[in-house]
Amino acid sequence: SYTIDNQSVVTPMLSQMQASNIGQTIVDLSAFVNRYYTTTGGVNGSNWIKDKWTQMASGKTNVTVEQFTHAGWPQKSVIMTIRGSDNASEVVVLGGHLDSINTAGTSENTSAPGADDDASGIASLTEAIRVMFANNYQPRRTIKFIAYAAEEVGLKGSAEIAKKFKTDGVNVVGVMQLDMTNYKGSAKDIYLFTDYTNAAQNTFVSNLITTYQPSLTIGSDSCGYACSDHASWNAQGYPTSMPFETAMNEDNPKIHGPGDTYANMGSQANHALKFARLGASFAVELGSDGP
Ligand SMILES: N[C@H](Cc1ccc(I)cc1)C(=O)NO
Numbered sequence: 001s002y003t004i005d006n007q008s009v010v011t012p013m014l015s016q017m018q019a020s021n022i023g024q025t026i027v028d029l030s031a032f033v034n035r036y037y038t039t040t041g042g043v044n045g046s047n048w049i050k051d052k053w054t055q056m057a058s059g060k061t062n063v064t065v066e067q068f069t070h071a072g073w074p075q076k077s078v079i080m081t082i083r084g085s086d087n088a089s090e091v092v093v094l095g096g097h098l099d100s101i102n103t104a105g106t107s108e109n110t111s112a113p114g115a116d117d118d119a120s121g122i123a124s125l126t127e128a129i130r131v132m133f134a135n136n137y138q139p140r141r142t143i144k145f146i147a148y149a150a151e152e153v154g155l156k157g158s159a160e161i162a163k164k165f166k167t168d169g170v171n172v173v174g175v176m177q178l179d180m181t182n183y184k185g186s187a188k189d190i191y192l193f194t195d196y197t198n199a200a201q202n203t204f205v206s207n208l209i210t211t212y213q214p215s216l217t218i219g220s221d222s223c224g225y226a227c228s229d230h231a232s233w234n235a236q237g238y239p240t241s242m243p244f245e246t247a248m249n250e251d252n253p254k255i256h257g258p259g260d261t262y263a264n265m266g267s268q269a270n271h272a273l274k275f276a277r278l279g280a281s282f283a284v285e286l287g288s289d290g291p
């Protein structure tokens with residue numbers, strides 16, 4: 001159910017979240033020359049996230065971090081699983097993609113920093129993970145954080161993962177995608193996309209924002225095509241939401257090229273912090289529901 005009733009857990013977490021932490025992760029991830037799905041940088045970027053999330057999980061007996069090996073290319077996806085206590089069969093998924101692309105042609109040494117697209121989403125998720133662990137949060141449902149490989153080349157990583165979850169009969173109760181969270185290009189703060197998503201869950205997400213971040217303004221828009229990994233989950237019949245950084249026609253003009261850098265976003269992560277907080281509230285409110 002989409003009841004919002006965990007304020008005592010969520011509110012302290014949100015106040016502990018810091019834009020500076022998000023910014024550091026964006027800097028670290030966008031330092032690889034590129035994270036294209038077939039290059040050394042692409043493989044190293046995946047390993048960097050796996051190592052970071054593994055370090056963050058150290059000492060947590062209910063947490064595992066694994067890499068998902070894809071059939072047709074070398075870049076692996078990264079999956080962190082926080083096992084639920086008494087409702088572990090129901091799964092909440094939050095994701096972003098770890099790959100980047102330079103549409104002028106991505107080879108070993110082509111620059112594709114992907115700071116906004118999508119280091120910002122990975123960084124937002126990572127800050128949510130940090131505060132959930134710092135507060136020793138134990139969900140009743142299982143929560144999975146996923147950094148997808150090969151999104152830019154046709155949502156390939158998430159398509160393979162979502163299909164496997166469906167084949168294995170995993171009961172995913174909700175999916176949130178964070179793809180581009182740090183470029184404030186529009187008047188409103190968070191735009192909820194209506195296509196390839198679930199309307200009821202989008203209402204819940206909107207209520208999360210008004211409850212936990214009441215000063216933020218909410219917009220609505222549509223991509224018009226399968227514009228990120230939420231579409232892979234939607235295709236398998238799972239409920240998804242895609243909170244996006246801008247309105248459709250005002251998206252970051254620097255993406256998919258050498259100019260998608262942290263510096264070109266003002267070397268600050270204040271916009272991404274809103275999405276990190278939304279991710280944490282989504283994870284805790286859905287993750288705390290019993291059977
Ligand atoms: N196409 C998406 C980004 C994207 C998503 C929505 C809109 I509107 C504009 C741009 C992408 O490149 N994801 O990696």
Ligand SMILES: [Zn+2]
Binds near residue numbers: 097118151179180228
């Ligand atoms: Zn993206």
Ligand SMILES: [Zn+2]
Binds near residue numbers: 117152255256
């Ligand atoms: Zn992209």
